[in-house]
Amino acid sequence: QITLKESGPTLVKPTQTLTLTCTFSGFSLSTSGVGVGWIRQPPGKALEWLALIYWNDDKRYSPSLKSRLAITKDTSKNQVVLTMTNVDPVDTATYYCAHRPIAAAYLLWGQGTLVTVSS
Amino acid sequence: EIVLTQSPGTLSLSPGERATLSCRASQSVSSSYLAWYQQKPGQAPRLLIYGASSRASGIPDRFSGSGSGTDFTLTISRLEPEDFAVYYCQQYGSSPLFTFGPGTKVEIK
Numbered sequence: 001q002i003t004l005k006e007s008g009p010t011l012v013k014p015t016q017t018l019t020l021t022c023t024f025s026g027f028s029l030s031t032s033g034v035g036v037g038w039i040r041q042p043p044g045k046a047l048e049w050l051a052l053i054y055w056n057d058d059k060r061y062s063p064s065l066k067s068r069l070a071i072t073k074d075t076s077k078n079q080v081v082l083t084m085t086n087v088d089p090v091d092t093a094t095y096y097c098a099h100r101p102i103a104a105a106y107l108l109w110g111q112g113t114l115v116t117v118s119s
Numbered sequence: 120e121i122v123l124t125q126s127p128g129t130l131s132l133s134p135g136e137r138a139t140l141s142c143r144a145s146q147s148v149s150s151s152y153l154a155w156y157q158q159k160p161g162q163a164p165r166l167l168i169y170g171a172s173s174r175a176s177g178i179p180d181r182f183s184g185s186g187s188g189t190d191f192t193l194t195i196s197r198l199e200p201e202d203f204a205v206y207y208c209q210q211y212g213s214s215p216l217f218t219f220g221p222g223t224k225v226e227i228k
């Protein structure tokens with residue numbers, strides 16, 4: 001059974017750096033073709049894909065947020081970390097991590113974590 | 120960048136009725152790269168359909184997907200009470216890697 005769980009701060013101040021961790025089980029990020037990504041959803045709004053890291057450490061980012069994002073993996077710990085710099089209240093959202101199965105064009109999601117950006 | 124448009128924004132139907140949801144892409148999308156998700160309040164999105172027409176594991180057969188090119192459809196043949204939710208289409212491409220539509224809310228009439 002594949003599970004993913006997001007963890008990190010629930011409240012961040014504007015201009016700070018947000019660091020979120022995705023801890024997963026049921027698959028290995030060293031398996032060829034596998035990826036783990038991040039998606040966010042502001043309250044009452046639609047989904048926005050942020051970033052994805054592949055088994056081979058290839059990294060892809062949303063063009064609109066690329067300058068503020070960094071995604072890394074620790075295969076031994078089954079974790080993927082997303083950092084977002086210089087946060088703003090508009091970054092308030094539920095942040096989801098998701099599993100991209102081998103060669104798949106879809107995602108399987110964690111439960112999400114709500115992050116509020118406010119002073 | 121491919122933009123996905125979903126219609127209608129809200130669909131008001133009664134249990135037992137048929138729901139037809141549309142997803143239109145600004146450029147042609149490979150059918151292999153089109154997916155649908157269901158999201159209920161307070162929950163994460165759940166995969167319903169991948170490859171435009173393949174049901175994900177455990178998804179009832181009242182859910183079906185179809186379409187090609189720029190026009191895709193999610194059909195719920197007979198709405199059950201648990202089907203009232205928001206539905207998103209998603210495409211997988213080059214940049215950005217994943218794109219989502221704005222969603223269609225299926226609400227009880």
